[in-house]
Amino acid sequence: MPSIYDFSLPSLDGKTINFSDYQGRPILLVNTASKCGFTPQYEGLQHLWSVYGREKDNGLAIIGIPSNEFGNQEPGSSDEIGAFCHRNYGVSFPMAAKASVRGPDAIPLFKWLRKEGGFLSTPRWNFYKYLINGQGHLDKWYTSLTKPEGKRIEHAVQRLLLDC
Numbered sequence: 338m339p340s341i342y343d344f345s346l347p348s349l350d351g352k353t354i355n356f357s358d359y360q361g362r363p364i365l366l367v368n369t370a371s372k373c374g375f376t377p378q379y380e381g382l383q384h385l386w387s388v389y390g391r392e393k394d395n396g397l398a399i400i401g402i403p404s405n406e407f408g409n410q411e412p413g414s415s416d417e418i419g420a421f422c423h424r425n426y427g428v429s430f431p432m433a434a435k436a437s438v439r440g441p442d443a444i445p446l447f448k449w450l451r452k453e454g455g456f457l458s459t460p461r462w463n464f465y466k467y468l469i470n471g472q473g474h475l476d477k478w479y480t481s482l483t484k485p486e487g488k489r490i491e492h493a494v495q496r497l498l499l500d501c
Contacts, residue, residue, distance in 0.1 A: 340473030344446045346402070346433040349415045354431055359398040361471050363497035366450070367485070368438045369401045370410035370463040371421045378464050379426035381486035386430040389494055395471075395501040397494055399430040402446075404438045407462050411435060438465075454478045468493055471501045 341364060342357040356364070367382060382399055389397040403418050405411040413421065415434055422428035438447045438460050450467055451459050453475035458467070466479040468490070477493055484490075 339449060341446075341449070341469050342473045344449065346400075346436065346444070346446065349403075349419045349432040349434055351415075354400060354433055356473075360473070361501055362395050362398050363471055363476070363494060363501065364398040364400065364469040365485075365490075365494070366400050366402060366446075366467040366469065368404045368447075368460050368463060368465050369422075369432075370403060370405070370407065371413060371418060372410040373407070373463040375462070375464040375481045377426075378481075378485055379422060379428055381484050382430065383426055383428055384486050385490070385494065389498065390430060395498065397498065401428070401430065401432040402438065403432065403435040404460075404463065405435060406437060406439060407460075410463060450475060450478075466490065468497070470497055 342360055345353050345355045348354050370376060385397060386399045390399055403411045419432060422432060436444045458478045462481045464481040466483065466485065468476045470476040476497060479490060
């Protein structure tokens with residue numbers, strides 16, 4: 338059965354995000370957008386990254402994956418998205434290039450997430466969150482309404498970090 342380590346994505350800066358580089362670490366994937374009511378969640382994501390992530394051994398990895406599928410709320414280019422995230426929210430965690438996250442055009446990573454989490458895990462809006470365990474499989478998923486800095490996600494991250 339495939340794991341997240343079998344996937345890679347182009348990054349906003351033109352490089353490649355290889356999920357195999359995060360083997361053994363929990364990973365939080367988030368489909369993002371710059372012009373959404375949930376966009377301020379970038380602040381909570383950056384907080385999680387600052388506290389539990391960065392380049393610490395076995396620390397939490399956070400990957401933002403911009404998508405323009407919900408209300409055309411991510412219309413910008415890679416350069417515009419990166420500048421917006423850094424300027425407005427100080428985002429320093431890795432960001433993938435804009436991608437399709439649902440339906441027949443979804444990138445393979447999101448098709449895999451749907452298989453792992455079931456039909457209800459398919460993003461219905463921006464800022465769905467997917468927490469991957471240290472073995473490379475979906476642990477939990479959260480809707481846009483769940484704040485990244487909230488207790489539900491923080492406790493799940495702490496639990497997974499103890500397992501690493």
